[in-house]
Amino acid sequence: MPAPRHRRIHGHSPWDNSGRVDLRLEVPDWTKDALCAEIGVEVFFSNNAGDHATRQAKQACARCPVRIRCLEMALDFDEWNDQYGVFGGTGPKERRALRRERAQQEVAA
Known part of the structure; x- marks a missing residue:
């Protein structure tokens, strides 16, 4: 299942000035069709x-x-924070390689 992201509420960050954390999570609509929701997160x-x-x-x-939407989302993760999990059929090392390939293609274009 894709990693949920903290949602900005009314233009503010999840951490407000009082030090409280807003834990409402934004999950893409397409995740309801993902097979990982039926299997269990520990496998991924x-x-x-x-x-x-x-x-x-x-x-x-x-x-x-x-799968493709999941992989696209995972490739948008900050590479330094993307060290765990299977997303879109890829592990962290495979995603790093895909990011490098994508960057090289952008430079060549």
Whole structure:
């Protein structure tokens, strides 16, 4: 399942001046069609890239109707904070490689 993002409420950050955190999360509408919601998040956030859970997550992504949208969202993550999880059928190392490839294509264009 895609990582939810903190939503800005009325132009303010999730952290207001009083130090309280607004925990209302903004989740894209397309996630309701994602297969990961039916499987369980622990499969998509395994610690070992080659383990059974990771393979199971990638197999689910291969059948998911919103895989491309999920991958596009994951590629928009800040690369330094994108160290865990399977999104759009890719792990963190695969997403880093895709980002590098995309950057090289933008430079060449």
